[in-house]
Amino acid sequence: MTKVFHFLLIFMYIFFSFFFPLIYSDSSVDGFIYGGCSQIKYSSDSPYESNLNSLLTSLVNSATYSSYNKYTIVGSTQQDMINGLYQCRGDLSMPDCATCLARSVSQLTELCPQTCGGVLQLQGCFVKYDNFSFLGSEDKNVVMKKCGPSNGFDLDEMGRRDAVLGSLMGGNGLYRVGGSEDVQGMAQCVGDLSMAQCQDCLSEAIGRLKKECGGGVYGDMFLGKCYARYTTKGAHLYAKPNHHDSHSESEKTFALIIGLLAGVAILIIFLTFMRRICGRNGKFNYFLTLIYSNFLFTYYKIINDYVLSLFFFFFFFFCR
Known part of the structure; x- marks a missing residue:
């Protein structure tokens, strides 16, 4: 019986920890x-x-x-x-x-x-x-800067880059995007800043970006409480504004649904099998209900990071 437990634990750990993250990992987000x-x-x-x-x-x-x-x-x-x-x-x-x-x-x-x-x-x-108070305070210190090479970046593109950064500077809100042909830009402030503080922070970030990245095909300027970024010709990929591919979005949604359903099915089969092995006792029934509710209530990617350790702890506690 112990060998069966160990085999199932190893199988579930490998399946959930390695297979699903490969499906759902998105470098544009994490x-x-x-x-x-x-x-x-x-x-x-x-x-x-x-x-x-x-x-x-x-x-x-x-x-x-x-x-x-x-x-x-x-x-x-x-x-x-x-x-x-x-x-x-x-x-x-x-x-x-x-x-x-x-x-x-x-x-x-x-x-x-x-x-x-x-x-x-x-x-x-x-x-x-x-443990010190930083909420609501500006921070215009440079924490990360990255500039792309200047090869292939002509004067027309530089002009469009400057126009895009100018539109970000003149925009409204804490999150701003803009684009002109093959040039895309993005800027954002942290939500604890006022609009005046945000504008001041972005002015510093955009000014530094234009000066220090010069003719780079892409540039990132991250200050303590805001950032500004641009890219040309997809040289530095991140989320692009106002371009939504309905085909790729539908494929992503379909893959997510299939993956979620597969995960639910496998979890139900596994827990049902464990219930037969461990016996129909009150503790395990409570554990089973807990796992079902957690899995269905939250998104799988959060489950992958937080529930696995809880799952194996309860498994050893109730089934040893």
């Missing part, structure tokens, strides 16, 4: 851009660790229904207080936003173990936490 950690550490099992866990849980939960949010967790002392926020890219759907946040929080905890502050920017989302 691709790494930059990350950083503070030098100050906190102790294990400290009030700060508990507050940080509460904060990160709140951020992930909030991303299922809002593309931006901020939280402050107050501790018994000033040193235990923690601030945090997240921001999804303005064109992301809520499922993609939630998935991006789940992945970014998971990566951030690995990148910054036991540090009092951390920041991570993926292609589709941004998350930051720290």
Whole structure:
């Protein structure tokens, strides 16, 4: 019986951890851009660790229904207080936003173990936490710059690039996109900034982008609270504005539905088989209900990052 348990555990772990992420991985959403950690550490099992866990849980939960949010967790002392926020890219759907946040929080905890502050920017989302107050404050420090080569970038394209960046500068809202023929541009501010602060931040980012990337075929300028990007001829791929391929979108939706249904079917078969092996006891029935409800309630990509460990913990506890 033990060998059967081990075989099934290995099979399920390989299937869910490796097969599905290969299907659903999207570099335009969860691709790494930059990350950083503070030098100050906190102790294990400290009030700060508990507050940080509460904060990160709140951020992930909030991303299922809002593309931006901020939280402050107050501790018994000033040193235990923690601030945090997240921001999804303005064109992301809520499922993609939630998935991006789940992945970014998971990566951030690995990148910054036991540090009092951390920041991570993926292609589709941004998350930051720290024990000093940064909410509502501008940050125009350059945290990441990337410029493409200048080969093949003619004067006409440079003129269109400048026009696109100018349209981003003159746009409205925290998320802005623009395009002219083969040139595409994107800019965004973090949601805790006012419109005046956002405009000031983008002015700095766009000015630096034009000056420091010159005739590069693409350019990225990420400041602490905003960024501006452009690309030409698909040289630096990311989400492009106002170009929606209905055929590819329908294929993506169809693949997602098929994958989700396959996952549900396999999970039901597996749990039914485990129920027969472990017996019809109350504990396992409760466990079975818990797994069903979690799987059907949340999106699979979030399940992949957070529920697997819970699944195997309950399995060993109730079926040993």
